[in-house]
Amino acid sequence: xxxxxxxxxxxxxxxxxxxxxxxxxxxxxxxxxxxxxxxxxxxxxxxxxxxxxxxxxxxxxxxxxxxxxxxxxxxxxxxxxxxxxxxxxxxxxxxxxxxxxxxxxxxxxxxxxxxxxxxxxxxxxxxxxxxxxxxxxxxxxxxxxxxxxxxxxxxxxxxxxxxxxxxxxxxxxxxxxxxxxxxxxxxxxxxxxxxxxxxxxxxxxxxxxxxxxxxxxxxxxxxxxxxxxxxxxxxxxxxxxxxxxxxxxxxxxxxxxxxxxxxxxxxxxxxxxxxxxxxxxxxxxxxxxxxxxxxxxxxxxxxxxxxxxxxxxxxxxxxxxxxxxxxxxxxxxxxxxxxxxxxxxxxxxxxxxxxxxxxxxxxxxxxxxxxxxxxxxxxxxxxxxxxxxxxxxxxxxxxxxxxxxxxxxxxxxxxxxxxxxxxxxxxxxxxxxxxxxxxxxxxxxxxxxxxxxxxxxxxxxxxxxxxxxxxxxxxxxxxxxxxxxxxxxxxxxxxxxxxxxxxxxxxxxxxxxxxxxxxxxxxxxxxxxxxxxxxxxxxxxxxxxxxxxxxxxxxxxxxxxxxxxxxxxxxxxxxxxxxxxxxxxxxxxxxxxxxxxxxxxxxxxxxxxxxxxxxxxxxxxxxxxxxxxxxxxxxxxxxxxxxxxxxxxxxxxxxxxxxxxxxxxxxxxxxxxxxxxxxxxxxxxxxxxxxxxxxxxxxxxxxxxxxxxxxxxxxxxxxxxxxxxxxxxxxxxxxxxxxxxxxxxxxxxxxxxxxxxxxxxxxxxxxxxxxxxxxxxxxxxxxxxxx
Amino acid sequence: xxxxxxxxxxxxxxxxxxxxxxxxxxxxxxxxxxxxxxxxxxxxxxxxxxxxxxxxxxxxxxxxxxxxxxxxxxxxxxxxxxxxxxxxxxxxxxxxxxxxxxxxxxxxxxxxxxxxxxxxxxxxxxxxxxxxxxxxxxxxxxxxxxxxxxxxxxxxxxxxxxx
Numbered sequence: 001x002x003x004x005x006x007x008x009x010x011x012x013x014x015x016x017x018x019x020x021x022x023x024x025x026x027x028x029x030x031x032x033x034x035x036x037x038x039x040x041x042x043x044x045x046x047x048x049x050x051x052x053x054x055x056x057x058x059x060x061x062x063x064x065x066x067x068x069x070x071x072x073x074x075x076x077x078x079x080x081x082x083x084x085x086x087x088x089x090x091x092x093x094x095x096x097x098x099x100x101x102x103x104x105x106x107x108x109x110x111x112x113x114x115x116x117x118x119x120x121x122x123x124x125x126x127x128x129x130x131x132x133x134x135x136x137x138x139x140x141x142x143x144x145x146x147x148x149x150x151x152x153x154x155x156x157x158x159x160x161x162x163x164x165x166x167x168x169x170x171x172x173x174x175x176x177x178x179x180x181x182x183x184x185x186x187x188x189x190x191x192x193x194x195x196x197x198x199x200x201x202x203x204x205x206x207x208x209x210x211x212x213x214x215x216x217x218x219x220x221x222x223x224x225x226x227x228x229x230x231x232x233x234x235x236x237x238x239x240x241x242x243x244x245x246x247x248x249x250x251x252x253x254x255x256x257x258x259x260x261x262x263x264x265x266x267x268x269x270x271x272x273x274x275x276x277x278x279x280x281x282x283x284x285x286x287x288x289x290x291x292x293x294x295x296x297x298x299x300x301x302x303x304x305x306x307x308x309x310x311x312x313x314x315x316x317x318x319x320x321x322x323x324x325x326x327x328x329x330x331x332x333x334x335x336x337x338x339x340x341x342x343x344x345x346x347x348x349x350x351x352x353x354x355x356x357x358x359x360x361x362x363x364x365x366x367x368x369x370x371x372x373x374x375x376x377x378x379x380x381x382x383x384x385x386x387x388x389x390x391x392x393x394x395x396x397x398x399x400x401x402x403x404x405x406x407x408x409x410x411x412x413x414x415x416x417x418x419x420x421x422x423x424x425x426x427x428x429x430x431x432x433x434x435x436x437x438x439x440x441x442x443x444x445x446x447x448x449x450x451x452x453x454x455x456x457x458x459x460x461x462x463x464x465x466x467x468x469x470x471x472x473x474x475x476x477x478x479x480x481x482x483x484x485x486x487x488x489x490x491x492x493x494x495x496x497x498x499x500x501x502x503x504x505x506x507x508x509x510x511x512x513x514x515x516x517x518x519x520x521x522x523x524x525x526x527x528x529x530x531x532x533x534x535x536x537x538x539x540x541x542x543x544x545x546x547x548x549x550x551x552x553x554x555x556x557x558x559x560x561x562x563x564x565x566x567x568x569x570x571x572x573x574x575x576x577x578x579x580x581x582x583x584x585x586x587x588x589x590x591x592x593x594x595x596x597x598x599x600x601x602x603x604x605x606x607x608x609x610x611x612x613x614x615x616x617x618x619x620x621x622x623x624x625x626x627x628x629x630x631x632x633x634x635x636x637x638x639x640x641x642x643x644x645x646x647x648x649x650x651x652x653x654x655x656x657x658x659x660x661x662x663x664x665x666x667x668x669x670x671x672x673x674x675x676x677x678x679x680x681x682x683x684x685x686x687x688x689x690x691x692x693x694x695x696x697x698x699x700x701x702x703x704x705x706x707x708x709x710x711x712x713x714x715x716x717x718x719x720x721x722x723x724x725x726x727x728x729x730x731x732x733x734x735x736x737x738x739x740x741x742x743x744x745x746x747x748x749x750x751x752x753x754x755x756x757x758x759x760x761x762x763x764x765x766x767x768x769x770x771x772x773x774x775x776x777x778x779x780x781x782x783x784x785x786x787x
Numbered sequence: 788x789x790x791x792x793x794x795x796x797x798x799x800x801x802x803x804x805x806x807x808x809x810x811x812x813x814x815x816x817x818x819x820x821x822x823x824x825x826x827x828x829x830x831x832x833x834x835x836x837x838x839x840x841x842x843x844x845x846x847x848x849x850x851x852x853x854x855x856x857x858x859x860x861x862x863x864x865x866x867x868x869x870x871x872x873x874x875x876x877x878x879x880x881x882x883x884x885x886x887x888x889x890x891x892x893x894x895x896x897x898x899x900x901x902x903x904x905x906x907x908x909x910x911x912x913x914x915x916x917x918x919x920x921x922x923x924x925x926x927x928x929x930x931x932x933x934x935x936x937x938x939x940x941x942x943x944x945x946x947x948x949x950x
Binding site: 013015016019020024201253287288507509680684685707709713714716719746 | 886887921926929
């Protein structure tokens, strides 16, 4: 049985009640007094010179308050980038300006040209349609390799070309890797595409700007995973509002998956316009707008080579990737194909030599940034696909080839700069074979064959790096932010606690899981603890939720703050008990003198802290409130093994997922119900990437998959029940909870399992198919089978 | 634009309102009646976040003009249980972790409620097919399907016990 350390393991979620009864408080549910509405006029061409934006007729339409264009943002800051990458030649990346509203040129379909603020959304929409545009259309740059060709049109006229950076990692290993590949017994090469995706949280983005003329304070309500980050980026870099005059609120947020990390121009616009108009300004994205304005994910084109000895030892990996940045650099875009991708190229294996080259490219498409997994799915996919291909080429069992190369000794320093603290990859693989009934595969295959269907089995392993840290290291790597987390624990006089966390919950269940941790530390009922998040007015500066960091980093900050609370409370208890604080222990909500039956209850101590009549006022202050900032010393390294069984219909190429199993090592687990739910969701998105989803542009830069009619989201009848297991636990050694993070694993581990399974099905049928690019649509599979 | 007079019953209560001819039922519910349980997740009737019941059928209220609901009986998530309590289906979603961010949940529950009226004892496959008009991005549907199957079992057991 898993060692689940939560106070009462799978506590049911307290946030559920409001969501189940329709009384959640999402940003679009908020309406402010005298609120106006903005509709953005977006470019319908991918690349063009803005010659005129004629707004006179539109401005005279009913209800219109004001129409803004790029000219209104002259002298206002642009949307900043949070990470700077340095190229192989020592030059820093090219970083184009990104105005709030387009100035001079439009650079992708969806780029914002004008903003119409009106009394109602319909009036704003009507007026936006009446704006007359004169745009000189320019040739669009869509394909990354074409974008780098000599003479290609430039997305940004003021840059030297469309190359953002050319990153090499570890540059010192480059020649040694080349030599090892040249000398190896066998080299397997694979060229592949990691398909462009749209994150599609079910709640579209919303922003409401508000301004209080009396105090000069601005407030932004927004659908964000990290309100403090938005406050910092927008306040300091775009609008020049000091943080003490700017409040950012992210209330209930309907999913994020990365795309709600970033600071978007719409947020800055609403805040700016509310001040200009002295009225609240609300923007609610439509889904069609989301497809052309939410940052997309993935979009890598890669060639990977794996060198092996004839016995099957991995000798070297070399990978070359082109990574699409889109038209502008989104908040964390430069970091995704580099530091979140390159450092994972060792996977679960002791490959001694690795070299990663990434060319980041500007194109006339929506900006691309982190989406669930962010760089780690791209690393895992190419590595696990090339290993599968190598096994076939050399006649090895793909499972045994992996096992042979597993890392066994921890801590383990990889040749790509990270040190794995703990792991047991044989354990998760063994567990996977057990829960997936690996032994029964042949019988199931025979049964499929009797139905005329081709069954295949795909297995892969993954490792990821979560809770990106420490701040001083990421600073050296180009991050323009720290990556700590904060918590303030406020104990009230009557013993209840409020925890204000810089983490943000948008589906992860912090309001339930975080109290479980504190309840156990103090020994009180978890219902005495309330989690407050998503409002910069309450919580200390925090970095928010992404990269599976909430419990590993945010939870650790909360533990540290609670430890300070307990230390102070023990001093108060010692005074009340007339003992030395070194002799006081806290258990089950009672402070007692060790070895005696003398005790005071938690509530007596908290009351004394606020009614300090009998209190050591000479030694300690009244009150019981502590803040901690936690900066991790390392990443955490969840890992696991996934398997997928598919049936392929040979007549149509249709793939169905028949079985899917996941064995994960997340270290310690607080709430297994929530952890399993996270894995289910990640697998759903990973299968979506593998079989259904893909953002497709035509050569002119029109997004062909711009709605749910064209972009295939996984539906209930596309997926089976998954078997998931988290009983293999090697706790993290460097955070107080021993937790590793579970939010992204499913999306990282599942795409290669699916593709490996389909290739396996076709190979077993005697077809010479070694790879099919995702999504594995019936048309693509059928074509591969029949080419 | 001239407004039309619309009379409908929402969650058992008769309402009379004025609406523009182009106004959608979802906007009438959210903005005029302050029923913000049903959400807007798309603009092509694919996601189901806006699902409500109209005259005994599941409808996506972003595809229904307010004018079409004239004279209709509409039930939203807010009308499925007594305020402050959870019905069997809602409890099953909580018990089986059938929701994460909660945004699709009101539409999911409303649709599942009707599905179990249409087919009180569905198979897993029937649940998956019957819910395929409602998108969820968080759960991989695993625990949504489990929740609905569990609710069906409980409702059927209660019915049997009553007979």
